[in-house]
Amino acid sequence: MIKDQYILGIETSCDETAASIVKNGQEIISNVVASQIESHKRFGGVVPEIASRHHVEQITIVIEEALKQAGMTPQDIDAVAVTEGPGLVGALLIGINAAKAFAFAHGLPLVGVHHIAGHIYANGLVQKMEFPLLALVVSGGHTELVLMKEDGIFELIGETRDDAAGEAYDKVARVLNLPYPGGPHIDKLANESDEALQFPRAWLEEGSYDFSFSGLKSAVINYQHNAEQRGEKINPNHLAAGFQQSVVEVLTAKTVRAAREFNVKQVIAAGGVAANKGLRSSLEEAFTKENIPFYVPPIKLCTDNAAMIAAAGNSKFSAGHRSNMSMNGRPGLELNSWN
Amino acid sequence: MIWLGIDTSHTPLAVAIVKDEQVLASFQSSMKITHSIGTMPAIEELMAKANIKPNEIDAIAVAKGPGSYTGVRIGVTIGKTLAWTLNVPIYSVSSLHSLAENAPYFQGVVCSIMDARRGNVFAGIYSNGEVVKEAHMSLVDLLTTLDNLEQPVLFVGLDVSIHWEQIKEVLGDKVQRVNAAFDLPNAAVLIEMAKKMEPSEVHTVVPEYLRITEAEANWMKEQKKNGN
Numbered sequence: 279m280i281k282d283q284y285i286l287g288i289e290t291s292c293d294e295t296a297a298s299i300v301k302n303g304q305e306i307i308s309n310v311v312a313s314q315i316e317s318h319k320r321f322g323g324v325v326p327e328i329a330s331r332h333h334v335e336q337i338t339i340v341i342e343e344a345l346k347q348a349g350m351t352p353q354d355i356d357a358v359a360v361t362e363g364p365g366l367v368g369a370l371l372i373g374i375n376a377a378k379a380f381a382f383a384h385g386l387p388l389v390g391v392h393h394i395a396g397h398i399y400a401n402g403l404v405q406k407m408e409f410p411l412l413a414l415v416v417s418g419g420h421t422e423l424v425l426m427k428e429d430g431i432f433e434l435i436g437e438t439r440d441d442a443a444g445e446a447y448d449k450v451a452r453v454l455n456l457p458y459p460g461g462p463h464i465d466k467l468a469n470e471s472d473e474a475l476q477f478p479r480a481w482l483e484e485g486s487y488d489f490s491f492s493g494l495k496s497a498v499i500n501y502q503h504n505a506e507q508r509g510e511k512i513n514p515n516h517l518a519a520g521f522q523q524s525v526v527e528v529l530t531a532k533t534v535r536a537a538r539e540f541n542v543k544q545v546i547a548a549g550g551v552a553a554n555k556g557l558r559s560s561l562e563e564a565f566t567k568e569n570i571p572f573y574v575p576p577i578k579l580c581t582d583n584a585a586m587i588a589a590a591g592n593s594k595f596s597a598g599h600r601s602n603m604s605m606n607g608r609p610g611l612e613l614n615s616w617n
Numbered sequence: 618m619i620w621l622g623i624d625t626s627h628t629p630l631a632v633a634i635v636k637d638e639q640v641l642a643s644f645q646s647s648m649k650i651t652h653s654i655g656t657m658p659a660i661e662e663l664m665a666k667a668n669i670k671p672n673e674i675d676a677i678a679v680a681k682g683p684g685s686y687t688g689v690r691i692g693v694t695i696g697k698t699l700a701w702t703l704n705v706p707i708y709s710v711s712s713l714h715s716l717a718e719n720a721p722y723f724q725g726v727v728c729s730i731m732d733a734r735r736g737n738v739f740a741g742i743y744s745n746g747e748v749v750k751e752a753h754m755s756l757v758d759l760l761t762t763l764d765n766l767e768q769p770v771l772f773v774g775l776d777v778s779i780h781w782e783q784i785k786e787v788l789g790d791k792v793q794r795v796n797a798a799f800d801l802p803n804a805a806v807l808i809e810m811a812k813k814m815e816p817s818e819v820h821t822v823v824p825e826y827l828r829i830t831e832a833e834a835n836w837m838k839e840q841k842k843n844g845n
């Protein structure tokens with residue numbers, strides 16, 4: 279019998295301080311997230327220095343809570359996995375240095391994990407990942423199509439050339455004077471709307487799996503601006519619906535095309551924007567038609583958490599990877615295969 | 618009683634292991650190596666050389682700042698994580714005060730500084746080992762304050778070099794600086810200071826920034842402007 283493997287995951291790449299213990303990369307034993315959203319709200323976005331300050335306040339509390347909820351001691355842990363990048367460098371450094379200190383104190387191996395790999399492996403906590411697998415990763419910082427032919431093998435087939443989808447959502451939300459974070463508000467307005475304005479779709483060159491949202495964002499902002507100049511009142515629901523339709527249509531169409539081309543066994547959505555109802559139902563509908571299994575993890579595994587880092591860390595650790603005490607935060611870290 | 622001391626509050630790195638009244642090992646460097654890369658390996662190496670295992674540590678002293686925001690956070694994070702998970706007391710010590718304690722026998726005022734850019738410094742003023750002032754202030758204000766004390770002043774710190782001409786100009790014959798050997802933080806000094814302090818509750822240990830963030834300052838300005 280193979281011994282069970284327990285990984286302590288730590289994630290501090292943006293504005294959530296998180297720690298979690300995961301068994302065999304599949305079973306969440308504990309999952310603790312301290313969110314900072316409330317403190318960044320008044321600034322209309324994440325302020326990196328404030329995020330870093332909160333991480334220092336929270337980090338030992340959160341790790342302690344993860345162990346406590348699991349009823350475990352450091353002696354029960356097999357390895358420590360931590361987000362190495364990408365993310366806000368000052369924020370990353372708190373999780374990394376806490377992970378290093380914890381690993382050193384107990385003589386545990388350490389594994390640095392890519393944040394996006396984490397988002398993808400969040401799915402492994404819900405059902406078995408089947409390869410080849412296509413992942414659509416959409417969040418405030420990312421819009422990426424990742425093809426995984428096998429466990430631990432990543433191929434970036436498409437990414438945004440300008441704004442991330444979540445970023446565009448936040449900017450449009452600001453135009454509509456919606457509170458931060460704007461994504462869920464736009465999603466709600468759009469779903470309540472009976473009508474949608476028409477905005478452009480950025481398909482880019484034929485065959486490209488890349489995305490672009492800055493043109494759409496500008497079109498929305500211009501529309502609002504022009505209406506204002508003419509003294510007209512716009513219907514925010516129609517605008518939100520038009521914007522969301524444009525984003526969702528492009529994301530869905532490119533994901534479907536990639537799923538066909540690479541003949542994947544499974545399609546998964548990951549990242550904070552995967553919680554968006556409009557996107558979710560569009561993808562569900564499309565892949566039901568395609569007859570390809572499509573999954574989105576529950577919301578608390580879509581947004582940043584440490585269980586996903588522990589899950590990815592489990593795979594990377596099992597593949598023999600180890601980081602050392604000189605690990606640094608890498609804000610621009612690329613998603614490299616580990617198998 | 619085995620102590621581990623860590624100071625990453627500015628460019629230099631200082632780590633030390635003290636056993637009772639003896640400094641077993643001490644490391645100081647002023648090379649510009651990111652603390653995130655350099656600190657844990659330095660601790661690991663020093664402990665290996667001193668033949669001390671992590672679970673043999675009895676107490677931790679950490680420099681709480683002020684200094685570089687990111688730098689001080691790295692030391693504090695490492696210090697509090699180790700203290701919490703090894704279940705040993707943590708002592709958080711002012712990085713400026715520790716630096717000033719490099720010159721403990723000076724008859725007069727000891728002033729430690731770290732450059733904070735745009736003509737500003739983090740400055741500590743001490744007399745007979747007691748704190749007179751620790752603040753983020755303009756160098757001009759600092760020099761005026763020191764001038765008014767009408768006492769001999771001894772400057773300590775790597776960044777004294779950046780401002781030495783201006784310091785000399787204002788304080789003239791009253792001012793001296795320590796030699797290069799004492800300009801770097803010394804974690805053994807940090808530990809000696811910690812020995813005289815009360816420990817902190819580990820989860821509450823945070824850096825002493827001495828400054829709010831720019832975003833908060835701007836937000837407060839906005840609030841005032843809008844009459845809130």
Ligand SMILES: [Zn+2]
Nearest residue numbers: 393417549582
């Ligand atoms: Zn994320």
